[in-house]
Amino acid sequence: MIGIYSAMLPISNKRADTSEFVGVQVACREFVKNLAQYSPAGDVGLFVSQAEVEQTRRALALLQSVDGGNTDTASVWEFEQIGEAIQQRDITAFHNILAPQLHILAYIRSKFASKPFPITALTHGFSVQPVLYEFFTRYLLTPTQPYDSIICTSNAAKCAFIKMIGHARESLEATGCRIPDRPCRFDVLPLGVDINNYQPQNRAIAVRQLGLPPNKVILLYFGRINHLTKADLNPLLLAFQNLVEKHGDQIVLLLAGNATPVEVVSIEAFCRRLGIADQVVLRPSPSLLEGPLYYAASDIFVGLSDTPQESFGLSILEAMASGLPVVVSDWSGYRETSEHGRTGFHVPTLWGKADDEVALFSPLINWKQDDLHLEQSISTDLHFLTHYLDLLVSNQDLRKGMGDAARQHCVSNYRWENVISQYWALWNELASIATSRQHPEYPSTLPMGDQPRYFEAFSHFPTRCLTTSDHLTITERGLHAAKTPQSMIIHDEMRGVLSQRAMIALLRFLRFRKSLKRSVTVDELVVPFGKRYHFSPSRLMAHILWLIKYGHMTAAQQT
Structure with missing residues (x-):
């Protein structure tokens, strides 16, 4: 059995047509659903607190009734039953889907296991200052084993995570702490996409159902709309202004994603200032059920990232699976999920050593403000962004060819069935290593971390510096x-x-x-x-x- 540690399983008990998920929640939700779908019967155990047991069971039932997935193979256990489950079941591995916090799983293993088994944890975003202690200092003080693994969703994320560990080690050793080497592995496995839910559909019907203007070339941005924690969309609006000068009213920019009223007002004001308000459609509250329709109604997907928090990009997979060419930042994991010149285009990005003051005061200010300060020093090349979008707007055959290639790229590399198979292959490999090993002991005290070194850790994310x-x-x-x-x-x-x-x-x-x-x-x-x-x-x-x-x-x- 694979044990899934979850302080709270990120599946909303609301209806899917009214939920407000963010990327990490969607990723975890889809991972649990597909792990249950493509694992042998009875081989997935979800461990939650006693107060969350019934909610988790309802959430699994909701997944099955709304999404059509088979979650009957997943069992729900209280934390108080961990010892019983480990003694009764053959544990292949314990996995943390929420964060790269191995110390929690190491505690479970040290207290309840009679024989060693692997522990693994998945990374999402980890660039903000508060995680220096929670992720990296705790990692250094947890005696991991050669059969344990931090799983990163991209090679860029793996490189940054290892750098952050190195920074934390230097900081601790400078205070006199002696930190032994940790034999933990770092593996790279992607997230997946539901290729049946996201697939090419009748465009005219989707346009009509969403009430979008017909007979236009629609450029889509789909994702959280928040300049503090996701992406600054103003440069995209500047590029779109350039496109409007050439293509007039034949194009529409569709911005869909959860957005606060303040964010909506700000974007609308900027669009009026640029003279493009009539050609920008803002949908601040799309539902999960509507998500595939937005991709189906569009011609081109634009995904721009300018934050070290972004390490993968689920919306890019959803767009490619839907048969759209993608124009994305040449940044972090974005450059790994799509192929420049085949599934779309990568827009060059630029960054530089501008984080000294940000890092110095990061322990004192809100991490969202921290993230904004970094984001405002990371740029996407406006010339190439305009150029690549213009190529696709002007050439329907190019859009069709790249969209078809994008769909095939997703089917071949990112369908959930294949991704879950890769996870099981890793867990089985680690379990085979664990069979001949001794079961370790774990420390009970942990010191604090230090200020971050953002640029040093993430300087490989942009195209160049x-x-x-x-x-x-x-x-x-x-x-x-x-x-x-x-x-x-x-x-x-x-x-x-x-x-x-x-x-x-x-x-x-x-x-x-x-x-x-x-x-x-x-x-x-x-x-x-x-x-x-x-x-x-x-x-x-x-x-x-x-x-x-x-x-x-x-x-x-x-x-």
């Missing part, structure tokens, strides 16, 4: 902002972090250098602007990266 030798050039948008500073749009939460006065000065300096037909390197700005505005190199870099993100300047590597 901005360097001090890069040449900066002002754009037409930047020239306009230098002349009319009020046209510069800055999120309210960033006004105390970004100096508009300094950025206008930067743009005007670049404008002057352009008049002399000379570019400027980042390094040339460090001393004069650092002295004038009391900027550290990291803070100056944050301002430059924001200007690049919003299309006010471009950066080119030295040739």
Whole structure:
């Protein structure tokens, strides 16, 4: 039996047409459903608190009645029954679907197991400061075994997780703690997608059912709409403005995903400012049942990520399974799930060492604000974003060919049946290693962690990183902002972090250098602007990266 540890199984007891899930909840919900569907009878045990037993059983029944999955093979156990279950059943492994917290499973194994078995845990997002202690310090102080594994959903996530462990180790050892090496494995297994629920459908019917404008090329963003914790959509709106100048009213941008009223007001105001409000459709409360219809009604999927929290991208799988070409950020796991030039396009991303102040104060501020500060220094190339979208808008045959390739890519690599088979293969491999091993003991005290080093851990996520030798050039948008500073749009939460006065000065300096037909390197700005505005190199870099993100300047590597 596979034991699934879950402090609370992330399956809502609401109806599926009114639920408000986020990515992690959807991933866990689908994992449990398909693990039960594709595992041998009686081989999945869900362990929850006594108060959650009935809710979990109702949630499993709801999955079966609404989604049609077979969850009868899953049994529900109280935590107080863990010892009984381990003694009665042959445990292949214990798995944590919610977070990479092996210490909980190690505790279960040390207290109740008469023979060793593997423990595994799945990573989701892990870039925020509060998890330094919960994930990484606890990991270092848990005596893991060669048959234990942290399972990452992408190679990018695996690399970042190992870096974060290294940072935590350095911090602890600097205080005199002696941290032994841990033999735990790091394996990469993807999440999956329901290829029957997400598949090409009659587009005209889907458009009509959702009340969308007919006879338009529809570009879809589907995901949580939150500039604090998901993605800043303003650069996408800037690129769409460029497309409207060429294609007029033949295109529509559809933004669908859970959004707060404040977020809706902000996006609508930005669209009016750009003159594209009539061609942007905002749907802030799509249901799970409507999800496949939004993909079916659309022609192109756009998935942009600018946060280290994003390590995989479920919506990309859903779009590809639905037969849509995908235009996504060349970022983290996004670049691993789709294929550039075959299933769609990867848009180059840029980041730089701009996290010194963010990291210094991260233990003191809300992690969402922390995430926003990082996000505002990570940019997606507006030129290539506009170019790739234009190629697909202009060429129906290209859309069809890439959409078909995307569907086949999903069927071959990400159908849940294959993903669950990979999990079972890993668990069986680890269990075979465990059979000859001794059962370990575990510590009871854990020290605290330290401040994060975001850029060091996640610098491999973007296409490339901005360097001090890069040449900066002002754009037409930047020239306009230098002349009319009020046209510069800055999120309210960033006004105390970004100096508009300094950025206008930067743009005007670049404008002057352009008049002399000379570019400027980042390094040339460090001393004069650092002295004038009391900027550290990291803070100056944050301002430059924001200007690049919003299309006010471009950066080119030295040739």
